[in-house]
Amino acid sequence: NAGVTQTPKFQVLKTGQSMTLQCAQDMNHNSMYWYRQDPGMGLRLIYYSASEGTTDKGEVPNGYNVSRLNKREFSLRLESAAPSQTSVYFCASRTGGYQPPGTGELFFGEGSRLTVL
Amino acid sequence: GEDVEQSLFLSVREGDSSVINCTYTDSSSTYLYWYKQEPGAGLQLLTYIFSNMDMKQDQRLTVLLNKKDKHLSLRIADTQTGDSAIYFCAESPGSARQLTFGSGTQLTVLP
Numbered sequence: 588n589a590g591v592t593q594t595p596k597f598q599v600l601k602t603g604q605s606m607t608l609q610c611a612q613d614m615n616h617n618s619m620y621w622y623r624q625d626p627g628m629g630l631r632l633i634y635y636s637a638s639e640g641t642t643d644k645g646e647v648p649n650g651y652n653v654s655r656l657n658k659r660e661f662s663l664r665l666e667s668a669a670p671s672q673t674s675v676y677f678c679a680s681r682t683g684g685y686q687p688p689g690t691g692e693l694f695f696g697e698g699s700r701l702t703v704l
Numbered sequence: 705g706e707d708v709e710q711s712l713f714l715s716v717r718e719g720d721s722s723v724i725n726c727t728y729t730d731s732s733s734t735y736l737y738w739y740k741q742e743p744g745a746g747l748q749l750l751t752y753i754f755s756n757m758d759m760k761q762d763q764r765l766t767v768l769l770n771k772k773d774k775h776l777s778l779r780i781a782d783t784q785t786g787d788s789a790i791y792f793c794a795e796s797p798g799s800a801r802q803l804t805f806g807s808g809t810q811l812t813v814l815p
Contacts, residue, residue: 622805629806630805697745697746
């Protein structure tokens with residue numbers, strides 16, 4: 588019962604370096620999401636993919652790109668990391684599809700803790 | 705725009721009731737959720753309420769919804785040390801495909 592798996596769990600980067608956060612779910616979910624969590628600010632949506640083959644910007648997309656590689660996998664890329672991107676990143680998924688928008692439980696990964704020096 | 709607000713901290717004594725409050729702005733929200741985040745972990749769904757309900761009870765948890773005031777609360781009866789966590793309120797506007805989360809309330813249960 589893996590659920591949502593994120594890698595890596597921890598990463599330290601220097602300003603300007605690039606990296607990709609990987610996310611995979613084994614629940615046959617249609618929709619996948621990337622959030623960042625910062626103290627006192629809750630979770631903010633970076634990008635989401637309502638279904639395989641589609642991606643959309645969330646609240647804070649600047650500095651990030653995403654790829655929905657297949658139904659299982661949704662990756663988040665930082666092309667040129669900045670200290671402001673120091674955060675905990677969460678991938679989540681839910682059934683989506685023909686459910687009414689906004690319904691369905693979100694399942695979260697354990698998070699990826701990124702520090703940009 | 706959408707906005708969900710919660711107080712950041714709450715401390716209670718073990719055995720007391722905890723009440724975590726949340727206000728939201730989008731009156732078209734169809735579902736409202738409470739998620740729990742334990743240290744070093746992702747969020748897990750605790751409970752949810754449909755917008756046409758006023759109250760939902762699930763064992764030690766009671767959710768109250770005042771749709772007129774756009775106010776949601778989560779009451780935890782007989783709070784235990786294992787309830788110490790961050791609790792997030794989230795709304796799901798009718799036309800949106802994603803949830804909007806509040807800032808989270810850190811609940812600390814004192815022995």
